[in-house]
Amino acid sequence: MASAGGTVVDGGPQLYFCYECNRTVTVTPSPNTDLLCPSCDGGFLEEYEDPNPNPNPHLPLDPFSPFSDPLSVFLSGFPLLFSSSSSDPQNPRNFPNLFSPTRSSYAQDPHMFDPYAFLQNHLAALAAGGANIEFVVANNTSSEQGFQLPANLGDYFVGPGLEQLIQQLAENDPNRYGTPPASKSAVNALPTITVDDGLLSSELAQCAVCKDDFERGMDVKQMPCKHVYHSDCIVPWLELHNSCPVCRYELPTDDPDYENRTQRETGSGNTNAVSGSGDGGSPGQRMVERRFRIALPWPFGAFGSPESSGSGDGNNSGNNGGGSNPGGYTYVEREQEKKMLIDYLTQCLLCFGWRISCTLEACIMCDKRMFDYDSSISEILLKVEEWGFHCETMDGYRIYYNED
Amino acid sequence: MANSNLPRRIIKETQRLLSEPAPGISASPSEDNMRYFNVMILGPSQSPYEGGVFKLELFLPEEYPMAAPKVRFLTKIYHPNIDKLGRICLDILKDKWSPALQIRTVLLSIQALLSAPNPDDPLSENIAKHWKSNEAEAVETAKEWTRLYASGA
Numbered sequence: 001m002a003s004a005g006g007t008v009v010d011g012g013p014q015l016y017f018c019y020e021c022n023r024t025v026t027v028t029p030s031p032n033t034d035l036l037c038p039s040c041d042g043g044f045l046e047e048y049e050d051p052n053p054n055p056n057p058h059l060p061l062d063p064f065s066p067f068s069d070p071l072s073v074f075l076s077g078f079p080l081l082f083s084s085s086s087s088d089p090q091n092p093r094n095f096p097n098l099f100s101p102t103r104s105s106y107a108q109d110p111h112m113f114d115p116y117a118f119l120q121n122h123l124a125a126l127a128a129g130g131a132n133i134e135f136v137v138a139n140n141t142s143s144e145q146g147f148q149l150p151a152n153l154g155d156y157f158v159g160p161g162l163e164q165l166i167q168q169l170a171e172n173d174p175n176r177y178g179t180p181p182a183s184k185s186a187v188n189a190l191p192t193i194t195v196d197d198g199l200l201s202s203e204l205a206q207c208a209v210c211k212d213d214f215e216r217g218m219d220v221k222q223m224p225c226k227h228v229y230h231s232d233c234i235v236p237w238l239e240l241h242n243s244c245p246v247c248r249y250e251l252p253t254d255d256p257d258y259e260n261r262t263q264r265e266t267g268s269g270n271t272n273a274v275s276g277s278g279d280g281g282s283p284g285q286r287m288v289e290r291r292f293r294i295a296l297p298w299p300f301g302a303f304g305s306p307e308s309s310g311s312g313d314g315n316n317s318g319n320n321g322g323g324s325n326p327g328g329y330t331y332v333e334r335e336q337e338k339k340m341l342i343d344y345l346t347q348c349l350l351c352f353g354w355r356i357s358c359t360l361e362a363c364i365m366c367d368k369r370m371f372d373y374d375s376s377i378s379e380i381l382l383k384v385e386e387w388g389f390h391c392e393t394m395d396g397y398r399i400y401y402n403e404d
Numbered sequence: 405m406a407n408s409n410l411p412r413r414i415i416k417e418t419q420r421l422l423s424e425p426a427p428g429i430s431a432s433p434s435e436d437n438m439r440y441f442n443v444m445i446l447g448p449s450q451s452p453y454e455g456g457v458f459k460l461e462l463f464l465p466e467e468y469p470m471a472a473p474k475v476r477f478l479t480k481i482y483h484p485n486i487d488k489l490g491r492i493c494l495d496i497l498k499d500k501w502s503p504a505l506q507i508r509t510v511l512l513s514i515q516a517l518l519s520a521p522n523p524d525d526p527l528s529e530n531i532a533k534h535w536k537s538n539e540a541e542a543v544e545t546a547k548e549w550t551r552l553y554a555s556g557a
Binding site: 179209210212236237240 | 411412413416417469470472498499500501502503504506
């Protein structure tokens, strides 16, 4: 039954795995009601199937089956670009072969929302509307010979890889929030002034970044807003964000999207350039190119790359997940898995117009809050479905929105 | 180790936090990791959190001060901008972070957030709804939670 995309045929009782109770339960599915766990009333159920008797009776054979192909399902048909030299960027079409066939237990029940079908459809709709979607997997350390895809790319998203992904996307990137970097030329053009008594007797006598007092005769950088900093203090900041630490005065950036957006905002205020929502209005006159780049950490370091990676340039790719067994799963506790899945899905949704706001996901257009760790997966995805289509403008983290 | 390379700024901030603590706020670094602080904030007077002692954890990431500290409530609190994991919805911890800010200013902002819950920018949707639909009752719940979980016992 797992691979068939059909419907639930008969009304007999079936085994489901309840992610709330962490065990299998027997439910008689009915076409008119939602599937609910008989013991906890939760809706986070997965059809349980045991084609081969599992040595571990507490786990279904493939504990991650509804989610085991998070990318492959909705990526098929979209180019997956590997920035690694070891991949073959000329021939991205190779990659879909590496994904295992589409399967999703959600698809078996027409009453359950199928996240991957939804994501795939939404991506397809975006593409049809002129979106150019790239998934970039950055390879920082792995060597050429070590290039080896796991049998199923989805495997990457359980175990240490998933944690890495979430960490990179959600937490660990200081660039994630705030304004883009200042343009190099603007930084280079900042005047250097020499600290004199006048400055020392003013309120600017201390560097606001390192909190050290300036000394007479010292060279400091001056922002157009007149705030001054040690060069070593302000330049690293401006390489991340274009704003003055004290007053938020913004230097120009090299980010055309950001510049356009700020111009638009100060101008006519028409920020929503896409006439979204499938009322079939807009194709034609103005082709809007929307380009998405989603940077994923290099997934394959942990999978059987002969340790030639070396070079230890301090990135967080691979190898820090501890004892990863090559090509295999690292078992993740179910509760944790659910949490990660929520994170993961919300991360994916970034490219569809959602972003993290205040650590809770909200759409920048409608500002609706979506998720809570209490929500069941299907609840979340229904909300996505409900709100997803009127949130067409991109913003934020590693998502570029071009309008030509 | 983690502490051997502690930037001067962090050392200065720590010294000042210990020698001149802000009113109602204490923050002390952990012994084995000088980037990890145990924080206590007293519930501001005339707020539903008055009388409560709220524990938080604060961590200065490697990038600090180029990136914001990570702060989280450890004490359960009923507040529309704080979720049940203790995560805080505060702009200066996200996109409005600036390296001119520091631990002290962050903690003062959090203290101010306790005095001025903002249900229009919620992190906890349910609490925010409650706050908007029946503020008096929500405030009562917040007081109740303060008694239950933040009594400092």
